[in-house]
Amino acid sequence: MLRKSALVIFITLFSSLAFFNFCSADTSGKTTTAKDFDPNEDTGFFYTIQKGDTLWDLSQRFYSSEWDWPGLWEMNQEIKNPHWIYPGKVIRVYLKDPTKKIKPPEPKQEMEPIIVQPPFIPKFAYPMIDMVGFIRPQTIESLGRIIKEEDSNLMIGTDDLIFIRPASEGSLAEGTIYHVFETEPVQDMETGFSGIKHLIKGSIEIIEDKGTYVKAVVKKTIREFREGDRIMPYFDREPVFEVVKNPQTIDAVMLCSEDNHLMINNGFIAFMDRGRRSNIEQGHIYTVYQDNLPLQSSNTDIFNNHKEVALEPLIAGQVIVLHTEEDSSTIMVVSSRYDIQAGDMIN
Incomplete structure (x- = not known):
């Protein structure tokens, strides 16, 4: 649609x-x-x-x-x-x-000075760039886990106090901000890609070290915190960056969105299976393509014989790279002409 x-x-x-x-x-x-x-x-x-x-x-x-x-x-x-x-x-x-054609200028009879x-x-x-997730081959080492909210509230929000069990002595330092995260596996059967999606849920600041546990204040939540959620270092990323409109061809595949939406549309954060190893950088703009399948009735000739018709792919939208890992990138859909889905081609 x-x-x-x-x-x-x-x-x-x-x-x-x-x-x-x-x-x-x-x-x-x-x-x-x-x-x-x-x-x-x-x-x-x-x-x-x-x-x-x-x-x-x-x-x-x-x-x-x-x-x-x-x-x-x-x-x-x-x-x-x-x-x-x-x-x-x-x-x-x-x-x-990208589908709009530019009419070439009419040739001029007289030479005009070239102005460079x-x-x-x-x-x-993207001010929220510190909160975008990423995919890595293995799960990042956890620095601790949430025990509970101070007053045992099931809903944990900004400014709430929580207790955390450190992974080891000194792994969580007072006055330091950390990310709260959870993970899930990501696999694409067609390309053979596999990795671990790290979904950032928010940030906390350690305010007191009690020895066997630490006390922290919730700084920001973008997803619900739960008992057992893990802690990792805070990744401070630059929220403003230059745009590169015409990078090289990459032949990437849309893996999934952060929250596993079936339809990945404008403003959604998603992942693709190419990263720094493919010379992809923050700010690169790419186009999303979809298979252009012919109507069922057009697959037969006048004698009712089945025939294959290869049509050029549809341009479904465009994405911008927010963050790169070695073999994957975090992207945002910045325009969509059709509903984008996992498995769509990116180039």
């Missing part, structure tokens, strides 16, 4: 409005009162306006078409007048639909 929903960081269709006024950057130092995109709070692609930038020029440099600039303005409604954008302002940007534009490199912000 064609998906009509999308992250706030994207717009699916833009009207083909043709405005001939240029949107020049004001260098007077005036600031806008509207709230800018905040990489510490907001998720999405963004770009910081430089002196001399215009929405027209940015549209040409990023989307190879000046006429996509109304889409940029639509995404950044705090810009009251598109003719004036200010250096230092952070604006939201979107990924171009500086590279337009957007960035991606």
Whole structure:
């Protein structure tokens, strides 16, 4: 089913409005009162306006078409007048639909000077990146296990106090923040991939060492804590990073989502079976493909003989790499035209 929903960081269709006024950057130092995109709070692609930038020029440099600039303005409604954008302002940007064809420019009779534009490199912000899981060949060593919540409450939330049994003496240090996690096996029968999914449930801070147990305060929960949940070091990751749109071919497979959704759509965190060994890095953008199966009636000729018809794959969406391991990567779906599923191809 064609998906009509999308992250706030994207717009699916833009009207083909043709405005001939240029949107020049004001260098007077005036600031806008509207709230800018905040990489510490907001998720999405963004770009910081430089002196001399215009929405027209940015549209040409990023989307190879000046006429996509109304889409940029639509995404950044705090810009009251598109003719004036200010250096230092952070604006939201979107990924171009990989299925959209760009009309080549008409050949010109006269030679024009070639103007080399500086590279337009957007960035991606994901403030919750410290909480994304990962897949490794073996389970990471546990530093301890949750015994119970201080008041024996079944539901454990932010600021609650909990007791933890350390794996060994000194394995959990006072004043240190740790991740709480659980694991489950991941296996793909077709590719032979196997590993252990580490699902991060939140973070805690050790406040007191009692010898045989430690006392901790819950800093953040994104999934329910339970008795027996394990403790591992806190992985501090950079929430803002540059985007690489055209990395090399990888021939990867979508393994699963963090929470094993059957349909993996916009904003979902998932995993693929390629990582650093395949030169994959944080910020790489890849396209998700699905088999394009012909209708049953098209598989026979006029004599009712069965025949195979190979169709080119469907483009189902795009993903961005958030974290890499040696042979796997954690990814986020940033656009989806169809419901993405485990087993879909990524390239």
